[in-house]
Every structure is written in C-alpha cells, then in structure tokens.
Amino acid sequence: MNSEFKFIQPGEVRVRFAPSPTGFLHIGSARTALFNFLFAKKNNGFFILRIEDTDKERTRLEYEQDIIENLKWLGIEWDEGPDIGGKHGPYRQSQRGEIYEKYLKKLLEEGKAYYCFCSPEELEAERQYLLSIGQPPKYSGKCRNLPKEIVEKYKKERKPFVIRFKVPPKKVWFNDLIRGKIEFDMSLSGDFVIAKGFDSPLYNFACVVDDFEMRISHVIRAEDHISNTPKQILLQEALGFPTPYYAHIPLILGPDRSKLSKRHGATSISEYKKMGYLPEALVNFMALLGWNPGDSREFFSMSSLIKEFSLENVQKSPAVFNIKKLDFLNGFYIRQKPLEKLTELCVFYLIEAGLIKVEFAESQYPPAYGAKEIVPVYKISETGEEINIETIKKIVEIYQQRLKRLSEIVELTDFFFKKELTYEKNLLKWKDMNDEEVLKALDRLENVLHKIKEWDRKKLEETLMEEARKFSEDIGKEAGDRGYLLWPFRVALTGKKASAGPFEIAEILEKEKTILRIKRAKELIKSS
RNA sequence: GGCCCCGUCAUCUAGUGGACUAGGAUCCAUGGUUCUCAGCCAUGGCACACGGGUUCGAAUCCCGUCGGGGCCA
8 A cells, every 4th residue: 555645535436527628528528428427327426527617718618518518418417516596517617716726825835836937938948958968858946946035026026927836756656447556756757837826727736626625536537647647646645635546548549549639530529419420329339439348248328338337347458439330339229219209300400401391380289278289390391392290200210220320311311302303314224224124114113003092012012013023024034033123113213223112112202203203204214 | 858558350349377279249241131222130251569488378477579659848
C-alpha cells in the first residue's frame, strides 16, 4: 500500500462525466459517459454530469445543449445536480468560482502554490533555449521563491500573474483499475499553472477540487488523461483530499489508428442521429468498443449492459471505430423495432426529404366529449394526394429488413411518392431480352393484372408466379425462369434495379397506379 | 525531445502456462431461399509484431527490438 497518498475508502460509488462544452458530444466522450453511467448503475451508485466550462473563449452554450440533449437521447441520465425548477441541472464549473478561489488561497497561504509573474515571452524564450540544448522544456521555477515584498509590489502594480503549483520532486504512482500500477517521476516535471487568476482555475486544479467536493469515488475517463493523473494526485495531497480510484479507458481510434477526430468523418452523436442511427445501436456499439461480456454475446440493451458491465472486462488497447459493425447493429435494431415506432421515425425522414408533407386537421371522429382532436394528415408532396399512415406503414414494413440507416428510407422508397419514374429503358430487360420481348411481357402483365379482382399481395403472387413460369416458355426462353416477366414488372413499378418484391409493392400502389406504371413502361420502350 | 500507455484475423474481441491444428462477431467470397436487393441459412477466407530467454510445455511469464498511440510544450 502507498503510505504517502491517502486513497479513498471503499464506500458509495459516485462517478462523473465531465465534458468541456467546446464541441458537440463526441462519440469518444459519449462512450466515456456510457462507461461511467454503467458503472454507477451497476453498483447502485450516482452518476453526475459536470460541465467544465471554465474556458470562456471556447465554451458555447450550443455545445452544452448538444451534449445534454444527446446524452438523454442515448438514455444516459444523471442523478444529481443543482435544482432547476424541480429537476436537477448539471453542475457547471462556471458557477463554482468561489469554491476554487477558496482552495487556491489555501494553497497560496500554505506555500504550496505561488504567484508567477513571468511573461509569455520569457517563458517561450526559456522553452526554446531548453529545447535547443536538448533538454525537455520545463518551467525553471524562477518565481518559486520570490520575496514577499516583491510579490506585493507586483500585485500592487497589477502585473499579470498566474498561479503555479509547487511540484514536489518525487515519484507518484497509482493503481489504475484497468492498467495496474502506473508510476511517474515528478522531478521531471516543472511547476504547472493551476489558475490564470482567482477567477480562472485551470483544468487539473478545478477537476481535483470538484472531484473532492462532489465526493467522486471513481474517476473513469479516457486514456489521454493518464499523464494528468500524477498532477492531480499531488494536488490532492497538497489539499488534503483523498485520491479516488482511477480507471483510464482506451481511446477510440480512426481507421488510420490515430485518435478519432473530424478528419475521419462524422464524430458527433448528433451527426449519427441525423444519419439515422438508433440510440440502442449506438449504445450497443460503443459498449463493445473496449468492453466485452467475457463470452460471445453481441447484442446488449442498456439494461443488460448495466447488469453485465464491469471495469475488469475493459480492454487496455485502443479500439478502431468500425462503421460496418455499427451498420450491422443498426440494421439489427431497425429489424427489431416495432413497425409503429419505425414508421414514426421514417416519416420524419420522408418529410425532411420533401417526399411527403404533413398537415394538421380536425379529426372526423371527434372524441365523445371535450375538444376536437387534431390529427396529422399526410400528403404526397408532388401530387397533393392524401396518403394514409397505414399505407406508409406498409411501405416501411417491406423495407424494414433492408434498412441499415433510417435515412435510407428516402432513396429506397421514393418511387412510391413520385408521379413519374425516370429510368433507363434498358433497365426493363432481364438477361438477353430485346425491346419486343419486354413489350410482350408488359402487355401480358397489363392483361393479367386487369383481370385481378382481389388486389392483395397473396392473390397477385399466386397469379403472377404462375403466369411468369408460362411466359418464359411462351417467348422461347429457359423454362421456369420467372425473371422474364417479374423483372420488367418490378422495374416498371420502381424504376430501380434493386427493391422489395413486386407483389408487395403492387399491393401498396394499388391497381390503378400499378397498371399506369406498366403503361408508362410500354411507352418508354416504344418511344425509342 | 521527454514521460506514459498499448501490441491476437482487415475490424471489434475470447484467451490469465497444457482443453489452441487459436473460438465468436463484423467484413469478404461462394452456395441455398419465389426476378433483383436485403434478410435468413450453410460453407469457406483471414491473426498470436519480431528476437531471445524461463519451462517438459508459452498467444499466455521475463527481457530486448520494432511498431502504433497519447500527453507535455
């Protein structure tokens, strides 16, 4: 056991997620938040959200809102915070100035920190010099022992200053819950700045104060904070705070194995949301990036993650962000979604793309008493024709297993919402068919379809499957190759080389439109 | 430049000295399933960074090399 540092005693689990609102919620931070959340819930502990907004230059409210909104969207909620109208908001460092000031003064009074009046130019010159003689750049400690009178004089002159921490030149170690013992020789490190003034504490200092004040038991954060840890431990020692447990989780990397960033493409949760990824897929995916259940299970809901999560099963090595796997999981969760819910989600994308529009009208069937109900009415944008939500549901249904992202619903089903289809006439040809044969197929379809009375996918299938088999023989092709009739049929309806099955599409399109599209295809063939 | 972390298929990973001719998932390929696509099913492809030790025996322990990454400025 380390006798020098006072480690926190086992007890209540309290963890925090402490983002700086200097950007949108990043996939990497979201995973850190998730691991903290899972650890808290698994251990009946508390999860706290602390917004580290001390950098006034780069902090933006927009980012803070994005972080909060997306955490909620993912299903990560915090348990505690200042009261805001009955609910609890997040803690904000910007609102905790007095607390930092108190501890800053304490360190100063006890001689554990000091005023430094060195100018940025001086510091820069010193750095350059050290570098030039092959030494690591490290603050010289010039202001460490400035006489009191000088300090007072400078302060009276309002000379700009920063506050530096007197780093004791000793070895510092901690036992990382994921990596084991990590040791640093702090004699190699210079006295670092802990505040740029009483009203602007810096990261390491504010973090240590808050972790103590919030009684954080476990600091779970990304690996890039490992080198901050010894500084924080020294600060804790100087302030008489216990040292919490630390767990540094591995980074998420881009395909080139460097830290995931903008140049690798989308990095923020909101972008993934917009692209049509489901929160359950993202959560499942992020959890598996660096954690595994110890067996070969792959699918995890938030509640099963809470049950299974353990820091012991967190990986040491960084994980490459693999979008193919995310797509796979997202496809899986889309297939699992109840149709009703999925339709709601897809409608949003269809409206966004301008394929349909929504208007609100009074219900034709008002409730027995009280105000009339307002119901949404969906219309096809191009024609103004009303489209029933039940119809949209059917469209979504036949594409449910084909979607990897919700946004794909647009390109996949646009033909349902278009008056005219535009496609290359040769697309109508199956294998070696010529114009004449395509025309024959379309004529045949038109004839057969006309006669069908019960217009549903089952009846259509029965009739057309039979017809298709006959047709290939009639035009002297390979017997049983139904493609000679079915392919032109499907292309005439969709204008696409890949789509859902023609019978289900025809059912949704209904008789009139189906036959109209066949006629259009005939015109297309003849027009050349 | 200094310090620190990491190293099993292309990717996420199982593996904690013998059950490993290294398992699962994604991915890729092939085949099956009502024309296509998707889904589903089946089959196949692909890895212990390298070199030394320790040991009867090493992916697993130790050392070194190499490689990747992070932090500081």
